[in-house]
Amino acid sequence: MSESVTRTLASTPGLLASLDPLLREWLPRQRWFAGKGRPVTGFSPVAATELLPADGRLGLYHLLVRVHQPPALGAEPHPGDCYQLLIGVREALPPRLAPALIGHVEQGPLAGRTVYEALYDPRPAEVLLEALRSQARIGGLFFERDPEHEIRPGLVPRMLTAEQSNSSVVYGDTYILKLLRRVLPGVNPDLELPLALAREGCPRVPAPTAWIRAERSGQSYVLGVLQPFVQGASDGWELALRELAKGEDFAAEARALGRATAEVHTALARALPTVTLGQAQLTLMTDAMLARLEAAAQAVPALRPYVPGLRSAFEALAELAAEGRTWTAQRVHGDLHLGQCLRSPGGPWRLIDFEGEPARPLAERRLPQPPLRDVAGMLRSFDYAAHSADLPVPGWAETCRAAYCSGYAEVSGVDPRTDPVLLRACETDKAVYEVVYEARHRPDWLPVPLSAVRRLAGDDGTTASSAPTSPSSPLSRRTHP
Known part of the structure; x- marks a missing residue:
């Protein structure tokens, strides 16, 4: 040619x-x-x-x-x-x-x-x-x-x-x-x-x-x-649903996936620049989260009753930044969920599809972000899998979430659960994105992110944060509506 x-x-x-x-x-x-x-x-x-x-x-x-x-x-x-x-x-x-x-x-x-x-x-x-x-x-x-x-x-x-x-x-x-x-x-x-x-x-x-x-x-x-091409591989979504259908535990896989995520984050931090997020940067980030929440509530009326509770997740993060708290940001996957992970029988987990959330502008997808954005995406994915099972398995998502965080900590040295305010804000932002996506593309799936919205807003009788608890992540640090 x-x-x-x-x-x-x-x-x-x-x-x-x-x-x-x-x-x-x-x-x-x-x-x-x-x-x-x-x-x-x-x-x-x-x-x-x-x-x-x-x-x-x-x-x-x-x-x-x-x-x-x-x-x-x-x-x-x-x-x-x-x-x-x-x-x-x-x-x-x-x-x-x-x-x-x-x-x-x-x-x-x-x-x-x-x-x-x-x-x-x-x-x-x-x-x-x-x-x-x-x-x-x-x-x-x-x-x-x-x-x-x-x-x-x-x-x-x-x-x-x-x-x-x-x-x-x-x-x-x-x-x-x-x-x-x-x-x-x-x-x-x-x-x-x-x-x-x-x-x-x-x-x-x-x-x-x-x-x-x-x-x-x-x-x-x-x-x-x-x-x-990873021959014989299944994606994490298929594997999770398969184990759910059998009523089997997925904790070991979730833990290994947490380790794989941390390895990728560690390599990205070596390969590309990292930045420190102080009050000015966090203000921009939380303002953007709040703006996305308001736009989502305009587009999806079912979200509107939960806006005050969801807003509190972002306000709590802004308050920590105002007190002088800083975070490290780096390049991340940007749209991490079970479907973006592959494993062949007996092989290691691999991460694919680094395009980021397609609805976000390309320049925004290339900005350094706290690694907990990816962690929050995977935590949301465990919830999606649990809601997709024909027969519910009580506690399945919670067990997977805890195992994933533990595996991540084994490699990174930092347990995501020790930063509950940032984790809640990232998970809330992701759930809001999911609400808009499902309302536009798959209305039958809308109840899945809305159930997380109720939980994250504190409207289901639980604490506002859904991060698995650990001895080093006291609930007192979490903000309730």
């Missing part, structure tokens, strides 16, 4: 216009589409590259498209999210590709052809791997790899169909290519942090083998990352 076989939008002016009616119907149905619940009002091109000529039996377009929608309730006007699309073009789809159908084009340069989600098709997926293997540049797309790692040709691709906020293709059980769907210009932590951890020799995170970038109008976008 070379520059000569590519065309940009300048030579295919009607491409996006011809796809417009099909994409308006197809995009909102995709799991990774972030703008659900709001109509699509139009599209504007960011970049288009022809990877396989559309006048052949099989065509392939790589598109970066900005999607225009009215702003969400209470949100500021927004120029529109940019999405990465891989559009396959055929005369007609074979039955095996029926789930990938986008639609039949009626006008423009592809009139009379059928377009579809190309990642379902092995040939387009092979094109991407070959481009990475050969370190190709195609139009504004850059396929780059670690020079110390060769990529073997001929690996058979298969698309993973599990629900996720991006798309992944596995190549011969050797590599997995994660393609980011909602893309932003700038340094993406999903590539930045695993590369930093690889330099530190941290075995808990698969090291990137190759990656895809786009350059457009002086801006760089990370589009995908190729990493070793």
Whole structure:
């Protein structure tokens, strides 16, 4: 592949216009589409590259498209999210590709052809791997790899169909290519942090083998990352639900996962700068938490009765900062939960997907944070798992939470439970985020974070903090509504 076989939008002016009616119907149905619940009002091109000529039996377009929608309730006007699309073009789809159908084009340069989600098709997926293997540049797309790692040709691709906020293709059980769907210009932590951890020799995170970038109008976008595939692995969510279904204890796994988290945090603190958070920085952080709470309450009425109790979690943290308390902040995972952790039978835990919370701005995701943000995310994940069990197992989440904190302390030397005010604030902020996410994307799941909200606000008859207690974390330090 070379520059000569590519065309940009300048030579295919009607491409996006011809796809417009099909994409308006197809995009909102995709799991990774972030703008659900709001109509699509139009599209504007960011970049288009022809990877396989559309006048052949099989065509392939790589598109970066900005999607225009009215702003969400209470949100500021927004120029529109940019999405990465891989559009396959055929005369007609074979039955095996029926789930990938986008639609039949009626006008423009592809009139009379059928377009579809190309990642379902092995040939387009092979094109991407070959481009990475050969370190190709195609139009504004850059396929780059670690020079110390060769990529073997001929690996058979298969698309993973599990629900996720991006798309992944596995190549011969050797590599997995994660393609980011909602893309932003700038340094993406999903590539930045695993590369930093690889330099530190941290075995808990698969090291990137190759990656895809786009350059457009002086801006760089990370589009995908190729990493070793952990064969036979299950994610922590699957493992937890499996043990819950059998009524089995998950404490040993939770403890090992706590150790793995602490190892990654320790390596990140070595690899990248750390900062001290004093009163000024904590004021900014708690103000942001309070602002997110107020915005969430506007968007989700069910949250409003708990706002005073939840606000107290952030106010208590601000009070400690005003008294002179400081904390260390560093780069963290940013969206840690059971689904972001892998373990193969008899193997160690590994952490994946360092993209951070997709709803947050990229610059915010790259800021140093207290490591307890990740800890709080995992504690929330144990609650999610416990609520998802067909048959409740009393005390399961509490046991896992305690074991995870103990494992974390074994490696880091610091038990998260000894900082209950910060831990409660981080867990509250995470629960508020979950409420908004579930209300917008999975309303049936809304009772799960709302049950945590009641507990964290102190409205369920318990203490406001849900952190597992330890002799060194007195409840007297926690603030009640």
